[in-house]
Amino acid sequence: MPPAIRSRLTAPLLLTALLGPALAQAATLSVCTEASPEGFDVVQYNSLTTTNASADVLMNRLVEFDAASGTLQPSLAQRWEVSDDGLLYTFHLREDVAFHDTDYFTPGRPLNADDVLFSFQRMLDPNQPWHKVAASGYPHAQSMQLPDLIKQLDKVDAHTVRVTLNRPDATFLATLSMGFASIYSAEYAAQLMEAGTPEKLNSQPVGTGPFVFSRYQKDAVVRYTANAEYFAGAPAVDRLVFAITPDANVRLQKLRRGECHIALSPKPLDVKASASDPKIRQVHTSAFMTAFVGINSQHPPLDQPAVRQAINLAFDKTSYLKAVFEDSAEAANGPYPPNTWGYASELPGYAHDPEKARALLKEAGLADGFKTTIWTRPAGSLLNPNPSLGAQLLQADLAEVGIRAEIRVIEWGELIRRAKAGEHDLLFMGWAGDNGDPDNFLTPQFSCASVESGLNFARYCNPKLDELIAKGKATSDQTQRTTLYKEAQALIQQQALWLPLAHPTAFALTQKSVEGYAVSPFGRQDFSKVRLSN
Structure with missing residues (x-):
């Protein structure tokens, strides 16, 4: 049991031990995933596994796509305007967004326009000092042709950003909801560059999202803690664990033993086999x-x-x-x-x-x-x-x-x-x-x-x-x-x-104690509102 939980639960330790490991980790949501992320600097990678482990839990975008309604929703940008000719996009940022406070970074200010400009300029501008840091380049930005599409980025004021396009693009706003368009801390990036350790952006990530990065053991586990300062509301669990489990059979076994609350990407045969299991719930949707x-x-x-x-x-x-x-x-x-x-x-x-x-x-x-x-x-x-x-x-x-x-x-x-x-x-x-x-x-x-x-x-x-x-x-x-x-x-x-x-059909298997989890048709993961009942 992690020390932070132990200090709060000293009194009922004996009862917890008797009731088993699942209850002992009641404040920790454990998810059995199928592969290791390539890294945590999501702009460098294109796999969904990496997006799930970085963009989906650690970060936010200017806008988010809501699968249930099929519409774009405000996120870091609380509102935006588009000019009649479709060339100017003006984003008005929230003023209450805090970056993660970690052992390796203490933010000196909330999110502002400088962070948005940095996040896009590093992908678009070959002269930006951070542009060459990404060993894998910027595959999504390049394939979506953003360097050619975006003519100019301007800071109107501390919480307003204007983007000028070279041509109208009906997909531009929707593109900004993709994981690679996550917003990074310019302040943290400057700290790393000054220290001569820019590669740590990929191994010690910082974002604004519902969870804060804690530790990664390759091919084994990724650990996160809840972001109590999350602007959209603190998560309902204290901790999130990605238990990297490539074998689908083992994921199902872990779920049945209570070692995982959610098992992703089950085999179709496992979905059928779990249908009669009273301890397991199936969640599914038609996948896009x-x-x-x-x-x-x-x-x-x-x-x-x-x-x-x-x-x-x-x-x-x-x-x-x-x-x-x-x-x-x-x-x-x-x-x-x-x-x-x-x-x-x-x-x-x-x-x-x-x-x-x-x-x-x-x-x-x-x-x-x-x-x-x-x-x-x-x-x-x-x-x-x-x-x-x-x-x-x-x-x-x-x-x-x-x-x-x-x-x-x-x-x-x-x-x-x-x-x-x-x-x-x-x-x-x-x-x-x-x-x-x-x-x-x-x-x-x-x-x-x-x-x-x-x-x-x-x-x-x-x-x-x-x-x-x-x-x-x-x-x-x-x-x-x-x-x-x-x-x-x-x-x-x-x-x-x-x-x-x-x-x-996108399936996930969960324990009956899991509430508030939905499968996304796009393969994205949202654990910010997931709860564990007794």
Whole structure:
């Protein structure tokens, strides 16, 4: 038991010991997660695991997207105005926001406009001293084309910031709700730079969010304490623990033993098995996500559309969904989940047709097939519940048409890093939209700028597709945007840039004592209002 809790609970220690470990940690919310974060300086990374461990618990953005209402809500900015021409955004900041007070940083002032300017300028301005500190660069800012979009940032006064855009962008406000747009302390950054230790921003993070970073033990645990000064109200628990547990079976066992209150990304089979367990509650929602196999269009012979089409035709998606997702997911036909406005339901997709796949390979001069590799992660996740089985099914189907694929199982952090560098051939991956906007799939995954940032796992740059994406963001007319996005989806499907797999149902398993927890369709995590009943 942590010392701070021990000092308050000395009297009932004997009773606590008798009642077991779950009650002993009543003030601590323990969450079994599936992977280690890459770091805590969220702007450097693109994985949802890192966003959950940093942006979601430690930080805030100017605005937040509310999944329940489907609207943008005030956060660090209590209100904002947009000019009629869509080029000027004026944000009015709250004046009561405190940065975390930790063993390594004591804030000298509340949040103000300087923090907002620093947070964006470090990503946008190559001359900003902090710009080169991020070893991994700024993949989201680059893929979302913010350096080209944002013309100027101005501090109007201590609590007002004006952003001038080079062109109207209907997605700009929604983009600001993404994890990478979190606001950092300029004061803390200056302290680290002066000390010559800027790398500590990634290992000793400071934010304004509901929880304060305490300690991280790689591949084991992340510990947080509640932020009693949180502007939106102190959390209902004293502590938050991420128990890093890659094996879904072990996550379920820990939940049943009371070692975790919440188990994320359960396997579909575990969801079924826990349905009759009176101690476990299931929480779920339709996920705004797509599981896919990225096909590296820069690696011959995958640079030929006919070869990528053959891979799509060779795969038996129906059998895959049944075996890997236990029928808990809907078949994907493209990048968008069906509940996305702008979804092109009329597109035919690729039916399982090995004979046609072989014919395409022959036309491409590959009648004898070719060798390639399949990359996947070792442990399961919501978008890939059984990586080993999924890779084996794909390998077997490709072998039927003459494609000899070697499976390579790569640890999650290394897989992400090497995939962003374009080293993969076929890559099991998934993408979660952050804010309900269709562009949140297109710009990060299919724009030319995103090839440079590494998020475009198809490694595909097409001027026509780039133009469709740009035009879609330039107008706020949803009908026009839908027309453009349907044309983009048709091009993506014709080029077979992905092997689309599934749109899963997002599940979490919790103990019955957990109250106030909801599963986000975007994979984000909010523990600020979670309570533990007796």
